[in-house]
Amino acid sequence: MAARTEYLVMRTAHEREFVNLTEKVRAVVRASGVLEGFVLVSSMHITSAVFVNDNEAGLLRDIEAWAERLAPRGDYEHHRTGETNGDAHLKNLLLGHQVILPVSRGDLDLGPWEQVFYGEFDGRRPKRVVVKVVGDGPSALELGVDRGPRGAGGPR
């Protein structure tokens, strides 16, 4: 088995912003050596979302407007603590906290339009996204390791 964990630090310029993470996730997958497994991409904060959708600017504006319509800024009980981001917590729940993507043949296994997005709803401060790959790494045989004429424990 092989595993690799990286923590992406997100520093958005705006309070709300969508960031396409797909190539960063792909790089972690390739660096992991995992051939068959899963990669988890998960916000480590509860005021930002991680979701899969299409990388089309108009659609991303539609998604932001839709999230605002269903989980609007407003007066929430949570604000009695001094916070002002109640809507961001609900947008996290609406759009999703995380995705898990298949890793096949050593690479991200996505459909033609699937892209992984980070959705920030309370930004302008550093936040983290965990990217964790777990799965089957290359066997000694695939790595070309010479285990000798009586290679112990290998397949025969």
Added chain:
Amino acid sequence: MAARTEYLVMRTAHEREFVNLTEKVRAVVRASGVLEGFVLVSSMHITSAVFVNDNEAGLLRDIEAWAERLAPRGDYEHHRTGETNGDAHLKNLLLGHQVILPVSRGDLDLGPWEQVFYGEFDGRRPKRVVVKVVGDGPSALELGVDRGPRGAGGPR
């Protein structure tokens, strides 16, 4: 470790349709040889959903009506690209893009009412769902393999 990946091709007769995938997912799990692990069921498109719920026809109609109420057909910025399926993208986000199910003792480990559904919102053309099982396969001992009197590396 063991892994198995299958791609289900969905060809719905209608633009919107729910398809119960549970038995197909169960068949992939059993064919995988995985005894303890996870199976990911994920749409490879962003205009269809994968979710767990109850296989009751009235409830499925309720879910469709609810998705239409919260993410209605309408005029979206995405449509400036020539597309007309903005609502289907939002329904994917509302109902969910994927599920991950436990595999225990070589089988799907579901509660009594849990069923896995594909929710198509822009159908009448072929689409794919990835079903990927990853986990612990049978050991040489469990498979009854004779590893000889000095079986190297096996449990004693």
Added chain:
Amino acid sequence: MAARTEYLVMRTAHEREFVNLTEKVRAVVRASGVLEGFVLVSSMHITSAVFVNDNEAGLLRDIEAWAERLAPRGDYEHHRTGETNGDAHLKNLLLGHQVILPVSRGDLDLGPWEQVFYGEFDGRRPKRVVVKVVGDGPSALELGVDRGPRGAGGPR
């Protein structure tokens, strides 16, 4: 590889209730011996949710009110079967059926505010949540096992 599966039985006093599962999930992770992997926390029923958010009482009331606004009690087709919990099925879809959390260095790998909640919407009867950990367990070397001068199959 290592795996551990536990089924938490939820018996809420109220029809609707949020229960913080974080410490129970952490205990399962630690008991599993998994060092690097994933833990799935998934409702085995489709009228309750599992989600990640902040453990703040006002926010939890906001989440309940929000779920009621978007997926209200009402008259659903599902009720023709004699059931009365159509809204609970929709709240499950809105808040999410499950989460998968990273396990790193043998422990839950969460951000500072991430907590795992069970959201009951049709309670006062026993229900189950599955907690399943799968990943890389300690190797013989890490366990300090003496495999002798010619330890078969171990790393050299």
